[in-house]
Amino acid sequence: MPDSFSQLFGVVQDRRQADPDTSYVAKLNHAGLDKILEKIGEEATEVIIAAKNADPAGDQSALVAELADLWFHTLVLLAHNGLSPEDVFAELERRAGTSGIDEKKARPINASE
Numbered sequence: 001m002p003d004s005f006s007q008l009f010g011v012v013q014d015r016r017q018a019d020p021d022t023s024y025v026a027k028l029n030h031a032g033l034d035k036i037l038e039k040i041g042e043e044a045t046e047v048i049i050a051a052k053n054a055d056p057a058g059d060q061s062a063l064v065a066e067l068a069d070l071w072f073h074t075l076v077l078l079a080h081n082g083l084s085p086e087d088v089f090a091e092l093e094r095r096a097g098t099s100g101i102d103e104k105k106a107r108p109i110n111a112s113e
Contacts, residue, residue, distance in 0.1 A: 009085055012075045028076055036077050043070040 015025035028036050047070050050063040078084060 005085065008072070009075050009079070012072075012079050016079055025076055025079075028073075029080055033080065036073065036080055039073045040070070040077060043073050046070075 012025050015023045016029045018026040020027040020030040028039065043066065046066045047063070050066040054060045054063045075085065078087070
């Protein structure tokens with residue numbers, strides 16, 4: 001994991017218990033899971049819009065900014081649930097070398113898409 005990503009996750013973890021009046025992360029955690037999920041949904045939508053509007057040969061700063069927001073909020077979700085980016089990286093490593101089509105076929109029927 002890049003050092004900056006690891007450092008950001010450390011900050012997210014540290015700020016979970018901070019004063020919600022002075023920390024955005026604490027405010028999200030204080031508001032609860034539904035608020036965190038709402039923010040992830042908003043950010044995912046903004047990523048889609050930015051990607052649709054991005055010029056692959058030109059300025060893509062809006063897309064990068066929206067992806068950063070989405071990644072940040074997913075880190076908040078991971079910390080809220082007692083998980084870490086390493087848990088996600090381990091799952092990606094487990095899937096390495098497996099076709100995405102084969103991996104999806106191997107999932108239990110009730111697993112989400």
